[in-house]
Amino acid sequence: MKRNVLVARMDNLGDVLLAGPCVRAVAAGSERVVLLTGPRGRGTGELLPGVDEVLTWCAPWIDPEPPPVTEEDTGELVRRLRALSLDAALVLTSFHQSPLPLALLLRMAGVPWIGAVCEDYPGSLLDLRHHVPGDPPEAVRMLSLAQAAGFSLPAGDDGRLAIREPLPPVDGLLGREMLEDGYVVVHPAASVPARQPSAQRSAAFVRELQTAGHHVVVTGSPAESGLTREVAGSALDLGGRTRLPELAAVLAGADVVVAPNTGPAHLAAAVGTPVVSLFAPVVPASRWAPYGVPVVLLGDQHAGCRDSRARVCPVPGHPCLDGIPSGAVVDAVAHLTHRAASVGDRR
The missing domain is CATH 3.40.50.2000 (Glycogen Phosphorylase B;)
Incomplete structure (x- = not known):
C-alpha cells in the first residue's frame, strides 16, 4: 500500500x-x-x-x-x-x-x-x-x-459515480407539494454555448413538461440566474439559490433531470437520478454522456458540429439541440419515470 x-x-x-x-x-x-x-x-x-x-x-x-x-x-x-x-x-x-x-x-x-x-x-x-x-x-x-497502477475498487463498489453523504435538507426550497408529488429538474446551462439549447427552447421544454402534469424545478448557478429566470416562467426557479451540496440534494430528489452536457448532469448521475441528456455532438456521447444511470440521449449526433469541440455552435440555428421537439423531452421523461417505477431503481 x-x-x-x-x-x-x-x-x-x-x-x-x-x-x-x-x-x-x-x-x-x-x-x-x-x-x-x-x-x-x-x-x-x-x-x-x-x-x-x-x-x-x-x-x-x-x-x-x-x-x-x-x-x-x-x-x-x-x-x-x-x-x-x-x-x-x-x-x-x-x-x-x-x-x-x-x-x-x-x-x-x-x-x-x-x-x-x-x-x-x-x-x-x-x-x-x-x-x-x-x-x-x-x-x-x-x-x-x-x-x-495496481489499485482496485474495494469490494462492493460498483464503479458508478458517487458523492459524500448525507446531503443537506432542501425541503424549504422545494415545498410540500413537490416533495409529495415528485418533480422534474431542468438545468438549461452548460459551460460553453455550443452545448446548451437556446433559452427559448429550454423554456418550451419547461412549458411542455408542465402541460404534461409535471412539477418543474429550474436550476443554475448565480451567474446563470438570468437564464434560469427566462427559462422557468411559472416553474420554480432555483437559479443562484443553491450551493453545490444543495444542488446535489435537489437533483437527488428529482424523478428525472433534463440537462445538456454539463457538470450538473454528471452530478445527477452521482446521486443516482436518471437523465434526459440534451447532448450536442461537439464531443462524443460515448465518452461524455451521464454514466451509470438510465439515460435517454436527445440531439442530432450526426450534426455538422460533430467531434469539433466547438465552444460556439458553428451551424446556423443550433439544430442539434434547438431542433429537439418539446414532445420528445416529455416522452423521454415518461420513459425514465416508468422504467424507475417498474424496476425499482429509485433511491
Missing part, C-alpha cells in the same frame, strides 16, 4: 466527478489521497468519497481562460507539492490534454512515481505510460489508469 498519493484532474466540475471511481480505487490502496483540481472543479472535488485533501491550482495548459505562466506561480506549486511528501501521482486528463506539463512539475517536486494516460513520448517524466484501447466512457478510462 502506498502511503501518500496525489490524483490530478484539473478542469471542470463534471470532469472531476467522473474521476470519482479512480479516486476511490486509489483511496482503497493508499493511506492518504490528495486531489489536485483547477478552480472550476474544486467544489466537486470536495464532495468525492476517498479524498482527504483538495489542492487547487489553475493549469495554464488546461483552463479555458489561462493565466500567464510565471516562475513565481509554478515555483509555488512545486513547493506545495514537495511539502506533501508524495509517494506517487496519477495525472488524469481528457484525450486532447497532455499530462506532461504537470508531470514535469511533479518531478521537480520530487515525486518518485508518476502515471498517466499518454500518447506522446514522455521521456523520464512518467513511470507508467498507460494506453486505453477503444473509446470507453471517461469514468472507465480514468479508472483504468488506477487499475494499471
